[in-house]
Amino acid sequence: MPEEPRPDPASADSLPPLPEGxxxxxxxxxxxxxxxxxxxxxxxxxxxxxxxxxxxxxxxxxxxxxxxxxxxxxxxxxxxxxxxxxxxxxxxxxxxxxxxxxxxxxxxxxxxxxxxxxxxxxxxxxxxxxxxxxxxxxxxxxxxxxxxxxSWVLKLPEGASIPDRALPEGYVVRTAQPGELRAAHDVLEDAFLEWSVRDREAFDDFEAATTGRPGFEPWNLRVALDGDGAVVGVSLVLVSDNGTTGYVDRLAVRRDQRNRGLAQALLVDSFAQARAHGTSTSELSTDSRTGALGLYERVGMVADQIWVNRxxxxxxxxxxxx
Missing domain, CATH: 3.40.630.30 (Gcn5-related N-acetyltransferase (GNAT))
Structure with missing residues (x-):
């Protein structure tokens, strides 16, 4: 891979001046x-x-x-x-x-x-x-x-819970095993690249930013498995540095497995796991490219912040x- 340019940050002639000092x-x-x-x-x-x-x-x-x-x-x-x-x-x-x-x-x-x-x-x-x-x-x-x-940051109101959604027969939601990390990455990237215009994330980047994140524990990565044991859904749920909030950083279900309640089951599981590890609130974010805002509102989540990507x-x- 060619080395990227390393210019002096302030040397470009096109830049306006910074304040003196x-x-x-x-x-x-x-x-x-x-x-x-x-x-x-x-x-x-x-x-x-x-x-x-x-x-x-x-x-x-x-x-x-x-x-x-x-x-x-x-x-x-x-x-x-x-x-x-x-x-x-x-x-x-x-x-x-x-x-x-x-x-x-x-x-x-x-x-x-x-x-x-x-x-x-x-x-x-x-x-x-x-x-x-x-x-x-x-x-x-x-x-x-x-x-x-x-983009919207959505929260689950204090004391509220997401309604349980029964899994299809033979399906299970649990902590990902080490050997399932690459399959989890594939499910996430395949789903996100349906609407996100960018290069595919390298597995090494995913691994470093996930399992290498300070405070990461195995239970943070949740997977839904079908009857054959294949990873068909993934949720990455993190706990805030102050320990109060469970945050679903990524959530995806394989295209051919949607409309079976897997996303809702993963949410229920993720927030329950976060509460079991001491959190008191739960949140996630979504944006207008995904079309998922209605899903989260229907399960009781409320928009708390609005951001725009310019x-x-x-x-x-x-x-x-x-």
Whole structure:
């Protein structure tokens, strides 16, 4: 695999200037805590709660395919990280600016930095999630980023439970065995790629971000098996770093096994397992590409947050076009 470009993060001539006194450098894995604290401060102001967890960042950065040094930038005021951006894969970007440093043009600089990087690595579009109506949402709209899709974070109201759904005869839901990890990955990727326009996730990336996630335990990966013992449904249920919330990170059922109640059975099992491990609330997220919002609302889940993914198309550079 050819090595990705490693430019000086602030050297591109196309970038607007940063405020005087700020410095930049690529991020390192040891910056995970600082990035978490930065994002948490922004979420606390914009949505009133902190959804991001340090484990999310650590597991993302554990993916073998992600070249953090080539794909990220931190903006520093002295020793303090006040903003960052990174590009994972072809088009998935994440950014954050410390609220105390908003209004200084840093977010605009990051948006241009991401577009510049995207062009250099051959991306045709770069997009990122932002809370709907937030300062970040408004800034990206001003910069020409359009809404690609809408996402909802749904919660199960306190004290509520999802109605049980009987499994077809011979089917079972249980903890995945080590030898079923690759089959679970295949079910997830086959389902997600029905509506997500991206390259197939490498198994090594899935394994690193799942079983390699801080705090991962075998029970976190749930599978539905048919009568022949084949994996036909998967749920990855995580426990928040503070131990209060069970979060279904991924849920999928094989196309030919749908409309049999497997998704609902996996949800019931996932949230029950999370409660058995000490959580008091349960949640998940879905977006407008999946068409699954109605399913979750019908089993009693309620939308708690709304996010939009805003993206911008990147015309190819002359070098990439050639």
């Amino acid at each position: 700020l410095t930049t450098r690529p991020l390192r894995k040891t910056d995970a805590r600082a990035v978490f604290e930065l994002m948490a401060e922004q979420e606390r102001l914009d949505i009133g709660v902190v959804s991001i967890e340090e484990s999310d960042i650590v597991s993302d950065w554990a993916r073998p395919s992600h070249d953090l040094a080539a794909r990220s930038v931190g903006v520093f005021d002295g020793e303090t990280l006040v903003a960052y951006a990174e590009l994972m894969g072809a088009d998935r970007a994440d950014t954050s600016v410390l609220p105390s440093h908003r209004g200084r043009g840093i977010g605009t600089w990051l948006a241009h930095w991401l577009q510049d990087l995207g062009r250099r690595v051959g991306s045709t579009v770069v997009g990122m999630p932002v809370p709907q109506g937030s300062p970040g949402d408004r800034l990206l709209e001003e910069l020409g980023f359009h809404v690609r899709w809408t 993206g911008i198309d990147l015309p190819p550079t002359r070098e990439n076009a050639d």
